[in-house]
Amino acid sequence: MSILQTNSLTKNYQMGNITIQALRGVDLAIDKGKFVAVMGPSGSGKSTLLHLMGGLDIPTSGEIILADQAFSALTDNELTRVRRQKIGFIFQFYNLLPTLTAVENIALPILIDGKPFKSFSQRLDELLQLVDLTDRASHYPDQLSGGQQQRVAIARAFINHPEIALADEPTGNLDTKTGTGILELLRRSCKELGATIVMVTHDPHAASYADWILYLKDGQIIDELCRVDGAITIEQIMEKIARLEV
Numbered sequence: 634m635s636i637l638q639t640n641s642l643t644k645n646y647q648m649g650n651i652t653i654q655a656l657r658g659v660d661l662a663i664d665k666g667k668f669v670a671v672m673g674p675s676g677s678g679k680s681t682l683l684h685l686m687g688g689l690d691i692p693t694s695g696e697i698i699l700a701d702q703a704f705s706a707l708t709d710n711e712l713t714r715v716r717r718q719k720i721g722f723i724f725q726f727y728n729l730l731p732t733l734t735a736v737e738n739i740a741l742p743i744l745i746d747g748k749p750f751k752s753f754s755q756r757l758d759e760l761l762q763l764v765d766l767t768d769r770a771s772h773y774p775d776q777l778s779g780g781q782q783q784r785v786a787i788a789r790a791f792i793n794h795p796e797i798a799l800a801d802e803p804t805g806n807l808d809t810k811t812g813t814g815i816l817e818l819l820r821r822s823c824k825e826l827g828a829t830i831v832m833v834t835h836d837p838h839a840a841s842y843a844d845w846i847l848y849l850k851d852g853q854i855i856d857e858l859c860r861v862d863g864a865i866t867i868e869q870i871m872e873k874i875a876r877l878e879v
Contacts, residue, residue, distance in 0.1 A: 635662040636796055636829050637686060642695035644681050644852075655681040657852040658695070663797070668823045669831045670840040672870075673849035674878060679833045680801065682849065686831060687799045688716045700796045717742055721790030721798035725805045727782045729774040735781075736761065736770040739788045746793075753792065760788040763825065764818060780811035787818060791826055798822075800832040804839055816842045837870040846870065848877055 642659040645652050656678045663669055671679050684690040685697060688704055697704040699719060704712060729738045736757060737744075743753050761767045764784035774782055783803060790798045800819065804812030820842050822828040832843065840846050846858040846865065858865055858873055 634665050636665040636700060637663045637831075638696075638698045639682075639686070640696040640698070642682075642685060642697065643693045644678075644685060644690070645693045654852050656685070656692075659852070659854055661847065661854065663829060663831065665829050666823055666827050667829055667845060668820060668843045669829075670843035670846045671831065671833045671849060672835065672837075672840055672846055672874070675835075677849040678852040679849055681852075683799050683801055683831065683833050686797070687720050687722060688712050717746060718793050719796045721793070721795040723783075723786050723790045723798060723800040723803050725802040727774070727779075727786045727806075729782055729785060731774050734771050734773055735766055735777065735785045738774070738785050739792055741789060742793050756792060756794075760791060763822070764788045778811070779807055780814060783807065783811075783815050784818065787815070787822070791822065791828060795828075797829045797831065800830060802834055803832060804834075804836065809838075812839070837867045837874070840870055841865050841867050846873075848873065850877065 639659050639661050642656055643654070644656040645654055659682060671682060673679050681690070685692050699715065702715065707715065730741065733741065739757060739760060740750055740753060744750065761770055764787055766781060766784055769777060769781060777785065803819070804815050807815060816839055819830055819832070823830060832839070834840055841864060843865065844860045847854050848856040856873065856877055858869060
């Protein structure tokens with residue numbers, strides 16, 4: 634069952650008299666509970682695609698449908714609610730509020746939504762256990778390591794039971810060991826929370842944790858690699874990249 638679809642999705646940017654085509658008719662369908670990685674060279678359209686999926690930007694043409702809800706049919710206020718309630722965001726630089734504790738940062742989306750903190754106490758406990766931060770719940774961001782801050786950001790992304798979580802280079806600011814822990818956590822989130830994740834990455838190691846890898850070039854999906862039995866190996870990914878970027 635597809636949780637998110639894009640139909641003939643295009644995005645153009647105007648730079649003076651020049652039109653830059655960032656995306657050129659992207660069609661895809663992402664099934665619920667899948668971990669999807671989007672790869673491609675710089676300027677291929679990876680971040681543009683992620684921003685459009687998250688309702689952070691508006692396509693030039695085409696459609697985005699999340700849980701049977703077409704973005705084009707929504708008002709600005711309705712789209713804001715969809716972003717807040719149905720989409721989780723995980724950024725490279727965490728974006729935590731320094732004056733809030735870990736648990737308060739995790740709860741921020743529900744507080745902004747005007748929902749009572751107490752009604753989410755069980756969910757908060759579950760997420761703190763998932764990201765292994767129960768004993769750091771009352772710590773502030775500057776008292777946490779980079780990996781711990783990113784785990785707070787991941788828990789925050791899932792607080793509202795989102796339909797999909799979008800991750801933009803989530804390990805790009807972390808060392809290899811810490812980054813691997815974050816990738817294992819994202820994969821566990823799919824299994825234990827039934828989460829659907831789309832992750833933009835340039836890193837073959839990160840992409841190897843996905844169920845499905847999409848390759849973008851010049852604003853189009855040009856190839857894919859799927860997990861069938863076992864893992865997608867880094868060697869498979871590197872071989873694919875070498876062939877596609879010739």
